Each structure stands twice: as structure tokens, then as C-alpha cells.
Amino acid sequence: MGLCKDTAMILSTRTFGESDKIVRFFSLNEGRLTGIAKGGKKSQKRFTNTLEPFNCVRIEFFEKATASMVRIENADIEESNSGLEVDLKKVCIASFFSEFVDRMTREKERNEALFETLRTVVLQTKRVELNYSDILYYELQMLDHLGYLPNFVRCVHCGIELAEGERLGFSKEKGGIVCLACSRFIPHRRYPQGFIPQLASYSPDKGRTTEAFERMGRDILEDFVSFHLDVRLKSYRLLKKVAG
Amino acid sequence: MLYPEPIERLIDHLTRLPGIGRKTATRLAFFLLNAKDTYTSDLGKSISEIKERIRLCSRCFNITDIDPCHICRDEKRDKTVLCIVEEPSHLMVIESAHPGIYRYHILHGVINPLEGIGPDEIRIPEMKERIVREGIKELIIATNPTMEGNTTAHYISELTKPFEVKITRIASGIPIGGDIVYIDPLTIKSAIDNRRSM
DSSP states (O other): OEEEEEEEEEEEEEEETTTEEEEEEEETTTEEEEEEETTTTTOTTTTTTSSSTTOEEEEEEEEOTTOSSEEEEEEEEEEOOTTSTTOHHHHHHHHHHHHHHHHHSOBTOOOHHHHHHHHHHHHHHHHSOOOHHHHHHHHHHHHHHHTOOOBSSBOTTTOOBOOGGGOOEEETTTTEEEOTTGGGTSOOEEOOTTHHHHHHHOOGGGOOOOHHHHHHHHHHHHHHHHHHHOOOOHHHHHHHHHHO | OOSOHHHHHHHHHHHTSTTOOHHHHHHHHHHHHHSOHHHHHHHHHHHHHHHHHOEEOTTTOOEESSSSOHHHHOTTSOTTEEEEESSHHHHHHHHHHSTTTOEEEEOSSOOBGGGTBOGGGTTHHHHHHHHHHHTOOEEEEOOOSSHHHHHHHHHHHHHTGGGTOEEEEOOOOOOTTOOGGGSOHHHHHHHHHTOOOO
């Protein structure tokens, strides 16, 4: 306890009272935290533009065992969000991943890999135009870091490893693929041959995918996340509308 | 209960006002108790009237008691320039610095995907209609220089490109009387990028 110094991604902020700000941030060493920045709305010296969503900052905060919120003392920008605001789609992507991390993590649960993925996705969103396949790639990466990655290799019922050509049925309830034999009594959705292996192994450097791939990938993850994690993200509706 | 029930109830109501604690609320309650009857009845009437009579102007969405509001009715203002602001309170600030010059359009919010607020949830469609209907030639976008305010400004500038409207954005930089030493790098960059010739 006491004064902590850490690197953090700002997830969201809201005004509290006349001049304070409540800030939710995901730090490298402490995980997700909520803090109060006294004078955060008005102070021209300590915070000005540092406590803005999607900024990566070096943050100093006081933590008390008895308090539910930390007290943010200082923040300096390491990487600013500047460059996202020029395109609504970019802001929607950054918002989606920030909200994803915010809703899917517990307070004070350290996850270094998740932090790095969030930092990378915000940086990439600023630099290049991400397509929906890239969004799916980063979403799968985050699910993996959180321990929720769907099983794309073995049948989720009998456990048998399936060849790539046999990976056709996906059960959102069971959280992974099902073999032909198990698919007779397990509710599932059938996808075209090659789609599931392509989704599982996709990375942005593999180039552009088809619209059908993006649509199916979106459906599969949307169903899986909403069924298992019961999370409705406010930014997702707008992202879908903007990203097409 | 320390005080008679009507006084306790008034204290409870006053405590809900911003910046008012129980001690101040008690002081105010006793002031009202000792005030003249005309004052308390006028105060009560004023409070109920703001709920009954205040509404949004059908053109600019400013808060008003008459429709269109005083600003929209003012014939002396430039009809071709529209200043876009987030909230009615922002209009008041700009109006106090530049009285009687511009007409306004109040968005009642900014685009904020984190809160699920998109362009259709604020008064952007109505702004687009006004540009066509009123023959607007210039838009001054005066949203806050925050992530959400800047996103809204960029979205409006993209949206209104087909209308051949001049788009300007309020400047951001070093405040008057400020000291460069204490200004953060982003603000300095903005001030240098948007410098003007003298």
C-alpha cells in the first residue's frame, strides 16, 4: 500500500462533482483499478489532457486497504490517443477493446499479456485502418489471455482432436467445435469447410479476408461471448454500425 | 428527528442540491423559515415555473421559455454562421465573450462509443437539416478539445463536406496569462501547429 507508480491504459473517465474525475484504468502491474483524480476536470497543472480514454500513461496513485478507489496523484502521457479522433471507426474500435477489458477483468487482477494486447491494438488502430478480421484477431487474443478462448482443435464433448477438414460445427453452449458423431445430439452451428481453421489461425499479416469470413467470424464470437460471459458492450452496437 | 417534520423534509430536499451539505441546508431552511412570506412564495413559484415553462428551442435546442428562443429571433445575428456547442451552458460562455454575433446549435452531448452514444443520439441529424434549410455558409465547431469532443468535430466536418460549408474549429493552446513552462507537450504542439501570422 502507499504510493504506487505504474504504466496504465485509461479505459474510461467520468466527471464527479464539480471538478473531480473518476477514472477506470488497466495497469501493467496492478490490473484494473478505479481511481479518483481530485481536480481532474479543472486542474491545468496536474492532469490537463492526460486522463483521457485510450491514453497510455505513467500513473502515480495512493492505495488504501480500506478505500474502494485509489487516489490518482499524477499522470504523464507515454502514448497519447491523438490520431484516433479523426475517424469514428477508429474511436469505436478503441472503445470496444477498452470496454472489453473493463468488463471482462476483475479489480486488481494483473494480466500483463492482456495489457500489452490492449496497448498494441490502440496503437495499431491509430496507425493503420483495421478491418473486421483484425478486430476478430485481437478479440481472440484477448479471450486467450483471459482464459476464455473457444476450443478450435478438439471436440468439446468427446475430446478427440479433429483434422482441419473436419472442423465444421461450433457449439456456443459448449464453447468450441464438435465432431460429426457428437454433433448428432449437441446443438451447434455448421460453418463452411476451412472457415474455423482460418479463423483460429488468422493474423493481420495474412492479408485481406472475404466479407463472408468477417460476418461469420463476428457471429461466432458474438454468440460465444454473449452466451458464456453475459456481457453486453455499449460500444459494440456502434462499432457494428460503423464498421459495416 | 431533530426538527419538526416540514423542516426536516426541506433540509433533505436542499441537501440534494450540488455543493450543499446538511449544515448549509439547515442554515438555508432557517433562513427561509424567517424570511417574508412573499419571498418564500416567489421562490416556490420560480422553482415550479422552471419545470413548467422551460423547454428546448425547436431550432437550436437551447433552453428557452419562448419558441424560437431569443437568440434565434434576433435578426441582427449573422444568419449564415452557426456555432456548434455541446451544452446550453457552453453557449452562455461563448455568448458572454462574443455577444450578439452568432447563431447556435446545441448538440446536447458528444459522440461517445463507451457510453453507446453515436451521432444519431445527439442533435447531429437536426444540425444537418438546418445547414440545408437555413443556407449556412460557416460552421464553428466549439466542442470541448477532449477525445469525445474532437471525435464529434471530425465527424461533423466529414458529414458536412458535401454541403460546401466552411468548417472552423475553436483554437486550443496556451491560455492568456499562462506560462509555457507549465504547458503539456500536446497543448504546445497544438499551439505551434495552429500559430497565426502577425
